[in-house]
Amino acid sequence: MSSYSLTLQNLTKSFGRRLIFKKINAEFNSGNIYGFAGNNGSGKSTLAKIVAGVLSPTKGKVIHQFNNTEIISEELHKHIGFVSPYLVLYDEFTAEENLLHSLSIRGLNPDKEKIKSFLNDFNLFDRKNDLLKGYSSGMKQRVKFIFALIHNPSLLIFDEPTSNLDVEGKDTVYKLIEEESKKKIVILASNEESDLALCKTTIYIENYLQLKRRIKDKA
Amino acid sequence: MKSYSLFKKDWQSELRTRYAINALAMFILVTISVILFSIGQERISAHLTGGLLWVVIFFSAMSGLSRAFVSEEERGTTMTLHLLAKPSTIFSGKLLFNILLVYLMNFAIIILYSLLFNSFIISNWGLFILAALFGSFGIAVSSTIIAAIISKASAKGTLYPVLAFPILLPLILTLLELTKFAIDGKTITESFVELAVLICYDVIMLTASYMLFDFIWKD
Numbered sequence: 001m002s003s004y005s006l007t008l009q010n011l012t013k014s015f016g017r018r019l020i021f022k023k024i025n026a027e028f029n030s031g032n033i034y035g036f037a038g039n040n041g042s043g044k045s046t047l048a049k050i051v052a053g054v055l056s057p058t059k060g061k062v063i064h065q066f067n068n069t070e071i072i073s074e075e076l077h078k079h080i081g082f083v084s085p086y087l088v089l090y091d092e093f094t095a096e097e098n099l100l101h102s103l104s105i106r107g108l109n110p111d112k113e114k115i116k117s118f119l120n121d122f123n124l125f126d127r128k129n130d131l132l133k134g135y136s137s138g139m140k141q142r143v144k145f146i147f148a149l150i151h152n153p154s155l156l157i158f159d160e161p162t163s164n165l166d167v168e169g170k171d172t173v174y175k176l177i178e179e180e181s182k183k184k185i186v187i188l189a190s191n192e193e194s195d196l197a198l199c200k201t202t203i204y205i206e207n208y209l210q211l212k213r214r215i216k217d218k219a
Numbered sequence: 220m221k222s223y224s225l226f227k228k229d230w231q232s233e234l235r236t237r238y239a240i241n242a243l244a245m246f247i248l249v250t251i252s253v254i255l256f257s258i259g260q261e262r263i264s265a266h267l268t269g270g271l272l273w274v275v276i277f278f279s280a281m282s283g284l285s286r287a288f289v290s291e292e293e294r295g296t297t298m299t300l301h302l303l304a305k306p307s308t309i310f311s312g313k314l315l316f317n318i319l320l321v322y323l324m325n326f327a328i329i330i331l332y333s334l335l336f337n338s339f340i341i342s343n344w345g346l347f348i349l350a351a352l353f354g355s356f357g358i359a360v361s362s363t364i365i366a367a368i369i370s371k372a373s374a375k376g377t378l379y380p381v382l383a384f385p386i387l388l389p390l391i392l393t394l395l396e397l398t399k400f401a402i403d404g405k406t407i408t409e410s411f412v413e414l415a416v417l418i419c420y421d422v423i424m425l426t427a428s429y430m431l432f433d434f435i436w437k438d
Contacts, residue, residue: 049298052302053301054298054301054302056437074305074306074307075305077301077302077303077304077305080302082298082302084298086295086298087298087299087302088294088295088296088298088299089296089299090228090232090294090296090299091294092232092235092236093231093232093235097231101224101227101228102303104221104224104227104228105221105224105225105228105303105304105308105312106221106303106304107220107221107224147299
């Protein structure tokens with residue numbers, strides 16, 4: 001079985017003079033769900049972006065390892081699935097076109113059957129030929145989940161995963177998180193109690209200068 | 220292949236949104252019309268007409284080619300690209316898109332110019348076409364990397380021509396010289412030095428762009 005591990009070493013981020021967080025150290029392993037929690041503006045999304053490799057830390061290092069081999073930053077996108085309110089897909093394309101383009105840009109086979117199955121799972125099949133600009137925010141959120149999962153990544157980072165979703169959508173996402181976490185690392189950045197309830201370990205980012213890490217063992 | 224897929228996505232997106240094509244087409248028509256009106260019945264020399272051709276090309280490039288990266292930044296889809304491919308793939312895809320756009324733009328400008336300006340008489344079309352081919356490639360490479368740099372800035376519209384002017388100046392000067400030679404009927408052998416400078420410019424800009432892009436792309 002393939003294993004994925006993630007290590008945060010003395011991670012510090014500041015925007016100009018504004019310190020967001022300081023010296024975060026943590027380790028993550030496959031088969032678990034982890035949480036990033038904290039007040040608005042505490043840096044949850046920033047930390048999620050740094051872990052996903054779309055933002056650089058000011059100091060410190062993020063080490064991604066797949067089968068005990070370190071992944072170079074250029075190859076990171078192959079291993080990561082990311083859902084975030086800041087992630088925007090192409091409004092001028094349909095859901096199916098967005099997913100087909102994402103697969104072909106990744107160099108993967110643009111498998112229409114696979115896309116069809118994902119669209120069915122997320123209850124979007126009937127609207128697959130509509131342009132994304134006609135979608136509601138909840139429907140766009142569902143497409144983002146497919147976008148994050150379609151290349152079968154080993155690390156899933158979900159920033160505010162249930163925002164804009166209805167009850168049915170939330171249930172689908174929670175089932176998906178539990179299923180995916182059996183073999184992968186799943187990180188949830190959220191303030192929702194129901195989201196964090198799924199996490200084995202939660203990192204609480206409490207303010208700019210202090211970071212307290214509380215371990216919540218569910219075993 | 221991944222770069223080609225990105226290019227295909229951009230081209231399909233461009234055909235639907237017409238971000239760059241409309242800007243380029245309008246600019247070409249307006250600039251050539253203004254030149255025609257300002258000349259009126261005056262007879263201008265072939266050298267001056269040749270010079271004005273590159274003025275039209277330079278400013279048309281300024282009006283449309285920044286869209287490659289600016290449109291992604293404005294729509295918020297930059298993060299999506301980060302998650303899809305490595306930086307060199309993204310640069311190659313965007314470069315392919317700008318190369319196609321520059322060649323189409325320059326082809327349209329040269330055809331219009333030949334039809335509308337009686338004083339635009341090229342004696343050596345072979346030399347002129349060679350210069351236009353290498354020159355257009357240089358414009359595409361320079362415009363793409365400048366677009367990547369300015370896409371992160373707040374005053375994109377102002378910064379683009381300001382930054383492009385010193386970078387494109389050696390290229391434009393060489394192209395002006397080669398156009399003069401083509402009008403005078405000089406052979407390719409006689410214009411060897413200028414052609415070599417043009418090719419060196421293209422190679423240097425292409426190499427420097429690939430080396431720089433990694434740093435520009437990551438925040």
